[in-house]
Amino acid sequence: MAEDTRPQVSGKYLEYLGRPLVREGDTICYGDMTEKCILILEIFSYDAGTNTPKDILVQVIDSNDPNKIIKQANKKGLHDAFTWGLVQLERALQTA
Numbered sequence: 001m002a003e004d005t006r007p008q009v010s011g012k013y014l015e016y017l018g019r020p021l022v023r024e025g026d027t028i029c030y031g032d033m034t035e036k037c038i039l040i041l042e043i044f045s046y047d048a049g050t051n052t053p054k055d056i057l058v059q060v061i062d063s064n065d066p067n068k069i070i071k072q073a074n075k076k077g078l079h080d081a082f083t084w085g086l087v088q089l090e091r092a093l094q095t096a
Helices: 078-094
Strands: 014-016 019-024 027-030 037-046 053-062 069-076
Touching: 027 078, 037 078, 053 078, 069 078
Parallel strands: none
Antiparallel strands: 014 019, 019 027, 027 037, 037 053, 053 069
16 A cells, blocks of 8 residues: 655644534535545535525545545535535445
8 A cells, every 4th residue: 555645734724523624715625634535515606695605516525536526416505515515424434
């Protein structure tokens, strides 16, 4: 098995349920890169009146090969997207 040679990012991150949660722009990444897969939430549109995320692409991807999508769905609202994504991420990690 090849040794992981990716550089480690230093600093403190927000954590949820023991895993890093990072947002940059309209992309939210959740998960530990040392695990088999991570969760990506891509925000496509916002509600005009409240500026809350409306249309979100949810992907569970392989952390070693970001082009390999394990599970994908479109959801309305951040709560539904993150909840669905957490369930799918846990399922994918259990089958590792």
